[in-house]
Amino acid sequence: MNPSYYLLLAALLFTIGAMGVLLRRNAILVFMSVELMLNSVNLTLVTFSRLNGTLDGQVMAFFVMVVAAAEVVVGLAIIMSIFRTRRSASIDDANLLKY
Amino acid sequence: MSPDLMTSPDLVLALGGTGEAVTFWVFAPLATLAALGMVLARNAVHAALFLAAVMLCFAGLYAAQDAPFLAAVQVIVYTGAILMLFLFVLMLVGVDSSDSLVETLRGQRVAALLVGLGFAGVLMSAIGSAVGGDEGVGLSAVNEEGNVIGIARLLFTKYVFAFEVTSALLITAALGAMVLAHKERPQSRLTQPEMSRRRFLSADPLPLPGPGVFADHDSTATPALLPDGSEAPSSVAAALQDAPGDGGTVRQA
Numbered sequence: 001m002n003p004s005y006y007l008l009l010a011a012l013l014f015t016i017g018a019m020g021v022l023l024r025r026n027a028i029l030v031f032m033s034v035e036l037m038l039n040s041v042n043l044t045l046v047t048f049s050r051l052n053g054t055l056d057g058q059v060m061a062f063f064v065m066v067v068a069a070a071e072v073v074v075g076l077a078i079i080m081s082i083f084r085t086r087r088s089a090s091i092d093d094a095n096l097l098k099y
Numbered sequence: 100m101s102p103d104l105m106t107s108p109d110l111v112l113a114l115g116g117t118g119e120a121v122t123f124w125v126f127a128p129l130a131t132l133a134a135l136g137m138v139l140a141r142n143a144v145h146a147a148l149f150l151a152a153v154m155l156c157f158a159g160l161y162a163a164q165d166a167p168f169l170a171a172v173q174v175i176v177y178t179g180a181i182l183m184l185f186l187f188v189l190m191l192v193g194v195d196s197s198d199s200l201v202e203t204l205r206g207q208r209v210a211a212l213l214v215g216l217g218f219a220g221v222l223m224s225a226i227g228s229a230v231g232g233d234e235g236v237g238l239s240a241v242n243e244e245g246n247v248i249g250i251a252r253l254l255f256t257k258y259v260f261a262f263e264v265t266s267a268l269l270i271t272a273a274l275g276a277m278v279l280a281h282k283e284r285p286q287s288r289l290t291q292p293e294m295s296r297r298r299f300l301s302a303d304p305l306p307l308p309g310p311g312v313f314a315d316h317d318s319t320a321t322p323a324l325l326p327d328g329s330e331a332p333s334s335v336a337a338a339l340q341d342a343p344g345d346g347g348t349v350r351q352a
Binding site: 001002003004005006007008009011012013014015016017018019020022023024026028029031032033035036039042043046047049050051052053054055056058059061062063065066067068069070071072073074076077078079080081083084089092 | 116119120123127130131134135137138143146147150153154157160161164165166168169172173176177180181184185188189191192193201203207208211212214215218219222223226227230231232233234235236237238240241242246249250253254257258261265268269271272273275276279280282
């Protein structure tokens with residue numbers, strides 16, 4: 001099994017996640033797309049770990065998972081507090097810092 | 100998988116390779132379809148469930164690449180914890196908070212589609228030419244002791260400082276979430292004795308009439324109303340219908 005297939009799959013999923021960030025307006029869906037991008041990068045790290053024959057890539061992917069967990073907690077709390085003040089989870093509504 | 104591999108003495112390795120290929124070709128299309136479903140789903144809960152499917156496919160792909168520890172962590176952390184958190188917040192924010200169709204930037208969707216297609220083309224062609232048919236070193240040598248032991252060895256020697264810093268990050272995240280999501284109640288909640296005292300001090304201490312009873316009378320001699328507004332004489336007990344009634348509340352239909 002050629003490992004580059006995994007890299008191609010990760011690239012495809014990363015692109016799908018990026019499209020989700022660009023196309024969706026609901027903040028939670030944008031956030032889920034960011035999670036998808038993080039995961040596809042993790043797949044790349046695991047594949048490179050295998051290509052190089054060391055476990056450093058897997059440790060790196062593990063750290064990415066830890067940081068992603070922390071990021072999800074804080075991000076969802078921010079979405080919640082924005083929703084509480086503005087009654088909306090749309091990212092187009094949160095534009096008070098625009099000018 | 101070429102057929103001469105199957106007849107070679109290294110049959111175990113070859114069969115391992117076919118198993119990995121089957122795993123990949125089962126999970127990769129599933130992951131792609133579920134990711135597309137997540138981006139295109141109209142309902143946010145459906146998107147979260149599609150994302151759960153993607154995460155499970157990722158766990159399968161990790162397991163196929165000699166990373167059983169990461170596969171388990173993926174299932175536990177992502178599908179178990181993070182996605183449930185997403186679903187909780189979806190329920191709090193409201194499931195029907197769908198996307199607005201107003202385009203703030205004109206032509207953004209078309210531009211995003213074009214940029215995405217171009218990005219995917221560039222990335223995939225670059226990967227294809229950079230890695231090529233390189234099979235890589237493989238992890239069978241470093242995983243000899245066991246994958247978990249190998250990762251632990253690295254984590255607690257070479258990366259021990261990063262591992263310690265992680266604890267500070269997690270505590271900061273937990274505190275930040277508590278500070279951000281906390282809401283002060285404007286006044287303390289009324290207790291039951293306070294509520295009953297308040298009711299007896301009010302002008303009308305009686306309980307409100309039960310549902311289905313017409314508002315200004317709660318006597319059983321008051322007939323119910325039919326859908327067209329007329330009174331239903333059969334709703335009053337026969338003994339009360341011909342009785343003189345208290346204050347003429349029983350009216351003949």
